Amino acid sequence: DIYSPCDCLVAWALSSADGVYINESERIMTLIRTAEDDVLVEALVHMDDIHRIEPNQQAYVTLANANQPIRARVRNVALDVERQPRAGFPDWVRQQQNVASVLLIPEEPLPADNVGMPVDVRFAEAPLLTAVSERIWQGVSSIARLGGNAYRSVMEDDDEITNES
DSSP: OOOOSSSEEEEEEOOOOTTOOOOTTOOOEEEEEOSTTTOOEEEEEETTTGGGOOTTOEEEEEETTOSSOEEEEEEEEESSOOOSOOTTOOHHHHTOSSEEEEEEEESSOOOGGGTTOOEEEEEOSOHHHHHHHHHHHHHHHHHHHHHHHHHHHHHHHHHHHHHHO
8 A cells, every 4th residue: 555645636656557566765656735835836947038037036827727817926946957757847848958947936826736737927027127017016906996986886876867767
C-alpha cells in the first residue's frame, strides 16, 4: 500500500503493471498540494524580457475559463529553471535554455482543479505604473458602480412616474 503525506492531487504517477518491481528510492509519483495557500502560478519568461521582472511586482493571471484577471505578486525569479516535473509544462518546454521561471502568488485562491491548466500572465511594467494602474482600476470601478446606481435610480423614478399616470 502507498499512503500520501498530504491531501494532494496526483500530477504524475509511474505506470506499471501488476508484479513489476520498483527500485528503492525510485520516484513513483508527483503530488501537488492543493490547499488555498499552496496553489501558485509559474510563468516561463523569455530571457530577453526577464530583466523587467522583479520580486513583489504586480502581475495579472487570467484563467482559461474566466474573463476577469486575478491580481498576483511575483514571489521569485529563477534563472536556472529546475528540471523537475511540474504540472502543466510538457518536457520540451522544460528543456528550453532561453526561459526563466517566475513564481506568482495569486491574491485570490485558485481552484485546485485548475492545477496544470495553462493561464495567461501579464506583468505590470514598473512599480510606478503598478501604483498608477491600481488607482485607475479603483477609480474606474467606483465610477462604474456610481453610474450603475444612478442608472437604476433614474429607471426606478421613471417607473414610479409611469405608474402614477
